[in-house]
Amino acid sequence: MKMSNGLYGRRFGRRFLGMAFGAAALAAGCGSVSAEEVGPQPWGIDFAGSASPVMDSIEKMHSGLLIVITVITLFVTALMVIAMLRFNARANPVPSKTTHNTMIEVAWTIIPVLILVGIAIPSFRLLFQELDLPKADLTVKATGKQWYWTYTYPDNGKIEFDSLIAQDKKPRMLAVDNELVVPVNKVVRVEVTGTDVIHSFGVQAFGIKVDAIPGRLNETWFKATKLGMFYGQCSELCGRDHAFMPIAVRVVSDQDFTAWVETAKKKFASNPENAVASAADAMR
Known part of the structure; x- marks a missing residue:
């Protein structure tokens, strides 16, 4: 059966969110452990502490991803709440026969691409910093x-x-x-x-x-x-x-x-x- 544009958009959105959460989890796995910080810490939900320039960059990348993930999560949650309140059977006894909206289709394709590009740029900078070995002492x-x-x-x-x-x-x-x-x-x-x-x-x-x-x-x-x-x-x-x-x-x-x-x-x-x-x- 041919997939509708709306279904494609929803699946694309879920896939994008999964990629964002996965990237954040990967970055979180690079937390540090020093002699003073070994073991569980009260309210320890973030990194244990950085001790190198590369780890500083990883922390910044992680913080940026958390902001992006939070904004996307809040936005999608708001859309779901609006849809449940405005487009349920009680509020719309006669369902809409709208098949698509060109502007919305374009928006939910271009905006995720721009977000991914925005994430990719600092990601590539971080990878270059990790892989480009400076002169060693x-x-x-x-x-x-x-x-x-x-x-x-x-x-x-x-x-x-x-x-x-x-x-x-x-x-x-x-x-x-x-x-x-x-x-x-x-x-x-x-x-x-x-x-x-x-x-x-x-x-x-x-x-x-x-x-x-x-x-x-x-x-x-x-x-x-x-x-x-x-x-x-x-x-x-x-x-x-x-x-x-x-x-x-x-x-x-x-x-x-x-x-x-x-x-x-x-x-x-x-x-x-x-x-x-x-x-x-x-x-x-």
Whole structure:
């Protein structure tokens, strides 16, 4: 049966609203978690807090989408109320035989297109900001394994260590034995790969999430603007202990980072097999 213009318009409207709600939900999934903000918070219905320029842009995009969604929802609700009050059987005992209205048909086609274009422009700017890597001050390689992360600092000598979930530290399920340490206000390039199955390296506070694929080297970047501990998790279902594969990033000052590098060179470079042995013990 041929679809009427009115039915097409209603389906188009519902589909557009679904796209808008889906985009907002996707943006909301990038909320950040720091050491001071882990766990549920009173009236915590928004982001937990940003710690990078990219996450700042994601928050702005999310706020804009919420405004668009709210306006559209209120508008559609008002139209439904008007239709129920003015065009019910009691108010119109003789139903209208109107088949279509050219101006309305044009309006509900052009206006959604303009709204989508308005959403697309800042979306493309955000994607460009995320994918256009600036000149890095520090490079870190994160290798996903079942079920822990191995971090390498190619710019700072032979520093390589494993990072496993810590059972005796807080916060539960997020603390690790060896954190990824980076300096504040520095551009950090993160090279990401995997050795066995697909993992995903994601730190919500920095607005980053990139797949760790065996045989492929992906990369992303962040610039931490706050000191402290920030947490993420493997975001790709990778097997039995997927839920026990947290990511902990400690952001420190330049002086503290320089001191940590010297300590890490002695701790990890002196016996690089220690980390592998500890990882094997933890999996038993």
